[in-house]
Amino acid sequence: MRRLGSVQQKIQCVFVTEVKEETSRKRDGQHYQVVATETVNPVALEANIDCSIATEKLDGTCCYITVFEGRPHLWARLDRKPNKQAEKRFRKYQHSHRSCKGFTWNVEEDFKAVPDTWIPAHRVKHANGHPLPDEHGHIPGWVPVQKNNKQYCWHSSVVDHKSGTALVLRPSADDGDSLEIAAVPLEDLMEQTLELIGTNVNGNPYEVGSRKHPVHCLVSHGSLEVRNAPPVDFQQLRSWFQECPEGRVEGIVWHCNDGTLIKVHRHHLGLRWPDGDTRLASRPLVVHVDTPLDEHGGSEDLFACFSRLNGHTFSRMRDVEFDP
Numbered sequence: 249m250r251r252l253g254s255v256q257q258k259i260q261c262v263f264v265t266e267v268k269e270e271t272s273r274k275r276d277g278q279h280y281q282v283v284a285t286e287t288v289n290p291v292a293l294e295a296n297i298d299c300s301i302a303t304e305k306l307d308g309t310c311c312y313i314t315v316f317e318g319r320p321h322l323w324a325r326l327d328r329k330p331n332k333q334a335e336k337r338f339r340k341y342q343h344s345h346r347s348c349k350g351f352t353w354n355v356e357e358d359f360k361a362v363p364d365t366w367i368p369a370h371r372v373k374h375a376n377g378h379p380l381p382d383e384h385g386h387i388p389g390w391v392p393v394q395k396n397n398k399q400y401c402w403h404s405s406v407v408d409h410k411s412g413t414a415l416v417l418r419p420s421a422d423d424g425d426s427l428e429i430a431a432v433p434l435e436d437l438m439e440q441t442l443e444l445i446g447t448n449v450n451g452n453p454y455e456v457g458s459r460k461h462p463v464h465c466l467v468s469h470g471s472l473e474v475r476n477a478p479p480v481d482f483q484q485l486r487s488w489f490q491e492c493p494e495g496r497v498e499g500i501v502w503h504c505n506d507g508t509l510i511k512v513h514r515h516h517l518g519l520r521w522p523d524g525d526t527r528l529a530s531r532p533l534v535v536h537v538d539t540p541l542d543e544h545g546g547s548e549d550l551f552a553c554f555s556r557l558n559g560h561t562f563s564r565m566r567d568v569e570f571d572p
Contacts, residue, residue: 255310256312256388257370261516262297262502265284283515284512297510298479299504302474302477303501303503304500305498306498308467309324309325309450310443311324313438313442320433322406323390323393327388329359330353349383393407402444413432414431415429417565418467427534428533428534428536430536430537441468444466446465447462456568476494496524498522499512536558537555538555
């Protein structure tokens with residue numbers, strides 16, 4: 249498969265959306281929700297979405313591999329957000345104008361502090377040397393994952409910067425339906441974005457691991473292709489999510505030939521997520537992690553745990569268990 253686009257910005261919905269003043273199915277405490285109309289987004293038509301590659305949208309947290317201190321490194325998503333006063337001003341303007349267009353930010357004073365190592369995401373616009381917020385008032389960006397930062401402990405568990413490898417979930421080369429988990433050189437993942445999924449991410453919709461033995465891994469965006477994807481039609485997509493085994497996914501991300509990314513989430517179509525067994529958790533899995541145990545931090549290290557399972561096959565990804 250050709251190299252697909254990375255996720256550096258918010259991805260537009262494949263349909264024109266509208267805001268309904270009702271409790272969100274996706275976010276607790278949000279008293280409105282964004283839903284899709286049946287009109288295809290002109291951006292999708294312009295990008296020739298009918299000739300795109302449809303891939304599974306994953307429910308995790310976004311990561312990025314790029315250089316830090318001269319070596320390939322895992323970075324976590326950290327959007328710079330407005331402080332309380334600026335957020336209140338923004339929401340008041342948005343409510344009175346029913347739009348955020350025309351709102352003016354003071355970029356030097358309106359935003360919360362971020363670590364010195366923070367970098368803005370690709371294609372973030374700048375003015376007078378300062379990165380500018382998107383339409384939601386956020387400045388997308390990244391911060392390097394460092395071992396001593398408890399906030400990113402689950403990110404740290406899937407990467408070994410000493411050996412320069414990461415635990416990656418990907419399609420098996422031997423079987424079209426199976427997945428494999430492998431220790432992949434960070435060098436091979438440079439400038440890619442990936443999704444961190446697992447036990448302690450987003451409520452664990454894939455039901456992997458346990459509190460005692462958490463399981464996490466990275467999945468490159470675009471690596472899980474949706475076979476026999478439905479046409480871009482509201483009713484056909486809704487039926488596919490509800491009725492087809494391949495539709496037991498959070499959503500679809502289409503990778504268009506011009507690099508444009510377009511998505512649809514089950515919530516856009518008024519559907520629940522998760523809703524029963526997920527497609528990802530139900531796929532067979534083989535472990536291909538063969539790294540010397542003395543390279544890692546200890547017997548409970550995730551690399552060491554998977555190394556002891558090297559060559560094992562599980563009928564479902566959610567069945568992965570480590571020895572007590």
